[in-house]
Amino acid sequence: MARVITITSGKGGVGKTTTTANLGTALAMQGAKVAVIDADIGLRNLDVVMGLENRIVYDLVDVVEGRARLRQALIKDKRLPELCLMPAAQTRDKDAVSPAQMRELTNQLRQEFDYVLIDSPAGIEGGFRNAIAGADEVVIVTTPEVSAVRDADRIVGLVEAAEKGPPFLIVNRIKPRLVNRGEMLSVDDVLELLAISLIGIVPDDETIVTSTNRGEAVVYDQSSLAGRAFLNIARRLAGESVPFMAITDQQSVFERLFGMFARRRS
């Protein structure tokens, strides 16, 4: 039975698209058949992050309005044949699609895939409503910033009101050094407020920037901390029990010794 999972956040720029691309890739690497849908109509990104922009012929709105069949709009990934992208339309806006049409679309995709991941636009308006309309489960991405967490809280309320069950939480871009110094919200601080179940912690990692710009998922690079974290999240989504990585400060022994001295002197 296929699972339709929407990735959303409320606030923009916290990593929804990166998360969708990487979870889709990771699930497909594990052998699942995966479709990722870009529901951010008018501001599409997922195709760029996955490096598939130049292959788009038809998009989601073409399918919904009957100009293309589902198969025609689905773009196969460069590396993984089991991974497909349904791109958003760039020349239309959120009103081009209704929640009922999104439900219909996801129900068609259910027939052929194990996972359907939906990349939601930021905000709480029509685009967000479309993105969760067909979902069985919702994953909320937040960063450890007060504003992002506040928006995530609003989204949790809306997801609960839409009776999608309790959402899962990914805390993205944790900077261990700042947390240790008490200058950044910790995962515990975030969880204390949101009170939903945690499914992943992704450390802040520069390899995300380079891999995103290259149009390649970071999960291929298992030397990358973020890549490992996304792979772990995919395994947890699939039902495996994977312990959370210890997000520790990655400073050298020398720095650590120096830090001890500094502390003792103060």
Next chain:
Amino acid sequence: MSDLISIKGGREGLRLRLDDVVDWQVLTDALAQQLAQKSGFFVGARLMLEIGDRTLNDAQMADLLGLMQQHGVLVESLGATARESRDAARASGLAARPLPRYAEPTAPASASEHDGMLVTRTVRSGQVLRHHGNITLIGDVNPGAELIAGGSVVVWGRLRGLVHAGALGNADAVVCALELRPTQLRIAEQITRAPDGAGRLSPETARIEGGRIVVEPWEGSKRG
């Protein structure tokens, strides 16, 4: 609230019941006064309006809705025994439903501030709990959430949103919480905000004393 107007919270939301005997002008004047006086309670409220046996024409209906809108109240539906009133409501785009006759023809059913509402969940950013009586919440009130009560508010959890107790004017109302760190705390007409920095991590009570809001630790033994 007054003899002519009563507000009551229920499972389906707030109901505002208007007397159906007194002269229409007297009633709307009283309503305008109540809405203005108790704006802390009414601004942003969504409610069901009940007019009983009264027959309203289209102009009166428009006046009534205009008055509510002017005071920031969104009327979701109208309950009336008279078909003409329901037709007038539908003509202005409202849902309308038939209503049984008021039990006491002169005074609307009285709603007391001692009535209570018990809620067990987290109230999240953007969500509002509004009740004419006391609110008891088992759970947290997150920043960006609002609790608005005619009576007192008791939170068995962390109170970090906005809270307004005694919002219908009762200055004896209190607010207590296991962790009282509201972004803003209002009792009746008084407004205060939590001091900057970390608050106490023990139960506290806020009340009005000498015209201003004071917050003190809850110490059960001393009150004995």
